[in-house]
């Protein structure tokens with residue numbers, strides 16, 4: 008029975024993987040492209056700095072159509088958006104975001120402090136000069152949530168211990184859950200920011216001094232999860 012369940016899981020996972028890779032690729036291209044299109048708008052008014060990296064055109068119609076694979080089902084057809092449409096999409100601002108703590112580690116008065124914060128846009132291409140600046144900005148983009156939740160089940164459940172326990176959500180030693188962030192886009196309103204690249208591409212690593220005693224036990228819990 009264990010094996011069947013495992014196999015089923017495997018094939019489902021492959022399908023999900025494929026969907027996720029596609030999702031990732033489009034998310035990545037969108038985020039990158041939106042930022043790149045911000046540069047091209049500025050380029051008209053400003054001379055390119057010599058230290059500015061060469062940013063390739065993200066959405067090239069020919070290159071994009073060359074990525075398409077033959078479809079398994081001939082009844083469906085796919086059509087990509089055009090490059091001109093792509094470069095008309097408004098630039099997404101990247102707001103400063105704050106750590107999400109598991110309730111037992113959250114500093115006292117933390118949420119009230121966040122409510123008093125003013126929104127702050129942290130990505131500003133005009134301030135990036137060195138390669139190190141660009142690398143740091145890339146990390147910032149990777150960590151930037153693209154969807155914001157201000158109410159609903161997840162928003163309220165994440166403020167309680169039960170959500171972390173029932174979902175076996177890993178946190179760092181400081182009690183930080185690194186997959187989502189609190190974001191202030193409007194003063195007085197603290198939203199839960201989700202779907203950053205980091206949400207899926209971050210792993211909490213356990214460094215165990217005694218593998219046998221500590222990590223085996225942990226691995227067992229993970230494998231046994233439905």
Ligand code: HEC
Pocket residue numbers: 024025027028031032034035036038149202203204205206207208
């Ligand atoms: C909803 C979860 C999710 C989000 C959000 C996400 N990814 Fe992914 N990503 C995945 C998964 C899962 C895979 C692996 C898919 C596979 O191997 O079939 C993957 C694969 C990738 C790969 C390919 C890695 C390789 O070894 O081939 C890259 C690159 C990547 N993601 C970058 C990004 C970037 C950049 C972002 C943000 C713009 C992003 N992803 C957002 C889940 C996500």
